Amino acid sequence: MADLLPPRSPIDMFGDPIDAQPLWFKKDAFLQENFDSETYIADLRTFVPFENFRSELQSYISFLKHELIELINRDYGDFVNLSTNLVDVDGAILRMRAPLTELRERISQFRTSVDSSLAALQNGLRQREEASAAREILELLLDTFHVVSKVEKLIKELPELPTDLSNENVTSTDNDPLSNGYVVNGTNVRETQSILLERIASEMNRLKFYMAHAQDLPFIENMEKRIQSASSLLDASLGRCFVYALENRDANAIYNCLRAYAAIDNTNGAEEVFRTTIVSPLIRKIIPHSSSEALVGTLGNELEKDYRQIMQYIDKECKFLLEISSSANSGLHVFDFLANSILKEVLLSIQRGKPGAFSPGRPMEFLRNYKSSLGLLAYLEGYCPSRSAVAKFRTETVYVEFMKQWNIGVYFSLRFQEIAGALDSALMVSSITPVSNEGNSQELTLKQSITLLESLRSCWREDVLVLSCSDKFLRLSLQLLSRYSTWLSSGLAARKGGNAGSNPGSDWTISATPENFIYVMHDVDYLVNELGNDFLDHILQLLASCSSEVLDLVKQSILQCGKSLKDLVPSIRNTMIEALVEKSVEDLRQLKGITATYRMTNKPLPVRHSPYVSGVLRPLKSFLDGERATTYLTEETRKILLLGAATKITDQYHELAADLVNVTRRTETSLQRLRQGAMRRAGASSDVSDQNVSETDKICMQLFLDVQEYGRNLAAIGVAAADIPAYRSLWQCVAPSDRQTTINF
Template sequence: MADLVASPLRPPPPPLPPHPPTATDLFGDPIESHPPWFKAEAFLRPDFSPESYVAELRSFVPLESLAAELRAHADALQAELVDLINRDYADFVSLSTRLVDVDAAAARMRAPLAEFRGKVAAFRAAVDAVLADLRGGLRRRAEAAAAREVLELLLDTFHVVSKVEKLIKELPSTPSDFSTADLNSASKGSVSNDGVLQNVESGTNIRETQSILLERIASEMNRLKFYISHSQNLPFIENMEKRIQSATLSLDSSLGSCFVDGLEHRDANAIYNCLRAYAAIDNTSAAEELFRTTIVSTLIQKIIPVSPTPVVTGVSSDLLEEDYQKIKQCVEKDCKFLLEISSLANSGLHVFDFLANSILKEVLLAIQKGKPGAFSPGRPTEFLKNYKSSLAFLDFLEGYCPSKSAVTRFRSEAIYTDFMRQWNVGVYFSLRFQEIAGGLDSALSGNIVPVEIHGNEENTQTLMLKQSGKLMESLRLCWSDDILVFSHCDKFLRLSLQLISRYSTWISSGLAARKARGGSANSAPDAEWAVSAPVEDLIFVMHDVRILASELSGDYLGHVLQLLDSCSAEVRDLVKQSILQAGKSLEELLPSIMEVMIEVIVEKSVEDLRQLKGITATYRMTNKLPVRHSPYVSGILRPLKVFLDGERVSYLTKEATNDLLRGATERITSRYYEMASDLVNVAKKTESSLLRLRQGAQRRVGASSDASDNNISDTEKICMQLFLDIQEYGRNLAAIGIRAADIPAYRSLWQCVAPEDKQANIVF
């Protein structure tokens, strides 16, 4: 600084070379000197971190490029700083001339500043003292206001208690205490101390006047409760507690007497005023209980006495249908007037629920004491009747609810929940499950039993097995009015699907055992029926499965969806899909049943085909030539013909019959080809071995083999016989409507045994 003051006129340094001109594009706009990923403003952020900046850019920018850009940016900043210094260099140099005697100037300014600081501190202390006084005054003022409020509250409480006591004294103990003179004086217009009974109109009776006074007392009591709730734990209030309790008891007693008297005389105005009084003191339960004990209880006990009379022989004493009908009549006759009063619009009486807490409560108590067996699911039929009757009774009570919200409030009452809890529908379903599922399980435990057909009647749409009929009966029971509980329809749907699955398992396990030929000793109990059942019984099985699948997707499904009409479309669609899937699972059994029937017929035909092995013994080492077909050929298709000529084939559809005929003939022909080809191959091998032995012996003895070359070989004889046999077999196939040339196995058989000149055309 001294150097700057001593030589203020030092010549300025030589100016730096100017910046190179900024590059511009074709239109004169400056071209960005940095790539787009380099943002110089990032260095100015308060949270800038060099490590994070480099780590973020190194994932897509080489470090060499980043270093080059940073060096270029640093050079640009340095050049800019030099430009700024050169631009204001004269001001920077002249600054030293203005800094002469700075310390003296600072000393001169320090004294007035210290004086000003002292004045400010003194003024601040004075302001703080005044502020403290103001705050103290405000606090005392608030305390005084609070004390005044408490005093006013206590005074109001005292005045209300005194007013309530005064009004209570004007009440007689019961409405009957009013004398005829009082009634006459009141009708002329008597004057009370408080003016409550002033100017009573001639049409207003003493009961109504008393109810009006009680309503006013109730409003004052409500006001008193408000005061007490805001002045708890005060000695003055605690000292008045006995007076308040006495007034409360007197009000409850008088209000109860007036309300009961109004109920007995059907005085709508008095009842209305009493209900408003009960609502004002928030004691709705007392009014509901009084109505239950005085009116409802008397009526219900006449219908359902606590000690029921002896039961008439053959009539159950626990049925509730007739009792509910009588209770409905009593409600219409003796309770409707109060329900209408409590449901008046804009009356404020919606807080009462006489339906639940008076009527339903008394009905529940009467049933529990008089007919406790009505709730027992041990007798499912009676239980279901009582349950449905109870639901109908609840619907009847809900009919008195003036709005949807009232219905919701009625259902949310504790007594409603308790009433519904008495009906143990879960146990009822368990009993029905055992009854229905056990019946089907018993039917499926033995051999299949065809139903009895009377006379010549034949109905191809009737179930022919008792097991199938039991399944259909069980399925219909699940959705019958005498069994179904709508609230548990999901469980009955599951039971229906389980019944179908049980029937499907019974059939599939039997078919598997029949295919495995394990015999009854190795098969499951459910499969014994199929092991010993004749093939004709399988026709009934296939027929019943087809009828059941059709019924499930038709009338049965329609009946179930009709019962669930009140459910949402999504629920109904899920039910529909589940039942259709169950029907589809039954239809999937049809090919397996057909397969077993075909297999049984083929096995019987193979027994005749085994005679084919005798052809070798017939033509070996003989000069005998075949001239006609073998006897076994006529028996190959005999089991199939017998099956098709049977009476039960009419229960198969035409399509199923054609499938069975085609499948059986193809399978029989395939087995025929296998056995014939094996026979020919064995004959050829045997003949080749014999020929080699014969040629070896001839060579040893030097004999000529020309004589044997003209003989017909055993293999040729066998092929000639087989050719005659398959021609006859083809004619037998044509007799039952099957074209032999359409069967691949028959064409292979023809190629195997036919002479070379006849292999091109299959003709017989």
């Protein structure tokens, strides 16, 4: 019994058989009906190594073979008896084959019958379809023939219009098929002919439809000459009838003719007839095309007067047709007589008779003509019954071509050179140029500033500005302001750095006096105020049709330029202060003469101030009390200049005095050492001069008296000397020891 037990599989340390299959290997997957080997392998290869997968499959194959062998061994008796149980299999097969063969033959015969019936049915349907198509073509050809014949007959039946257009009552002949033997006046003949022409046009429209569906057919090709002849006769008759109706202002006939033109899709023909018959003679009376006609026409390139006459003619001679074509529910909206008749003739007349009107070489005349042309277009748009009609009018080819004639870009370039060139020329001079305004502080004082303001205003004058280019003129205005600001800042920087010749146009500061800078400061204040008020209001009023966002941007840009100018005011003020200090320092340099006065002399202590002190503040006082300062400077500005100049002058005074005192003391110390050494060598006492007043004391006393007088002079012009830190330091530098803490004069 021990030999019959299957061998036990070795187990691992966890108690599982070593040959146990992994969890990812599912044997049940092979038994599924929709099992796909490629999909199964692709799914497992994403997380199972190929070698492991192959070894598992090989193990499973071995397992299956082993199991199959076991099954055969277990049921070997039944397996052997399987062949013995198959008795008379061949006979059974023969018995089953006969009915199956008979069934196959019947099915084959039935299929053949069905196929023949289907082929016959399809053939019949195809013949029926061909017959239907042939019938349609035949009917189309017959209809075409009938329409052509009908058109030819109707054309022959057209009544003749009277040859004398001035004769209103015309008697038709009895042979006229439309008169029926009755006397018909001219108006009835026009209306009758227009009605018949509209009918012919509708038939021609049908004929075009038939021809479009019967192209390349011999019958149609043979009838092509008849069709073209009929079309030509219709066009000629319709043109004559329309001209006659226009000249007699027959509203009914005009309406019928326009419907006929619309029916044959020949709107250009009607527009051209109206242009050549009505519009062209009128326009050529106003704007002649040739030199012989110009003898009785207007001269020059001005268009405003011509446009007024043209508008009068349109009201008088063209309004009736425009009202007919734009009437509601008329179906005549396909015509555009405004663009393709009136505006086209106006454009041709200007191009031939007054080509110089489009030339921007004369900017003022060009702008007047351009604005007059916009007025004419606005007048023509007034005849449009709706906004959509206005939009359609503006997209017409003639309208676009008319607007292209006005080269606004070249016009702006010429204006740019004119306006910017004037300012640039004014700023390139080597000195500022005051103008006489008779002491009026409400006006600009420098030619450069006046030129700037005139240039800015020129950009927005009615005879310069083009609203469609308002963005360009705004940019030009900002460039002008920037150019002026640069001129000021570069000049101030050049004066401060002493390199005026390095930048063209910046050397004006070299010859400028402090009084000249009064003009500069006044003009800057005036310009800043003008930019933020009247000038800005004028621009915003001109651009009132723009959105609020655009207006805000315009306002911000102009105010920013005004701020840039205002930011230069401190620099201008400092330049004025530096110029005043330079004049005052010239008198302060006399302070060095005090040393020569008391050095190696026996002069007593000074009792009064030096003469130079009175001249130190004289340039500042003269400047502030002058006519220019009192006229053009505000009281606040004068105070700022006074305090700033006084502070800087005092700084210079303190620096010079401190240097003088230090040098004097060092010199006296050196002399005392030399004197004491000589006296010791001579055997004399070294304290002989100790009782005398030293030269340094005399010099300091003189400086102290001068500083007191300088303080009184400061007080005289309105400056508290004690409030200036440099003056307190100066006082402490030269005052006696007992007066160091108290400043009094």
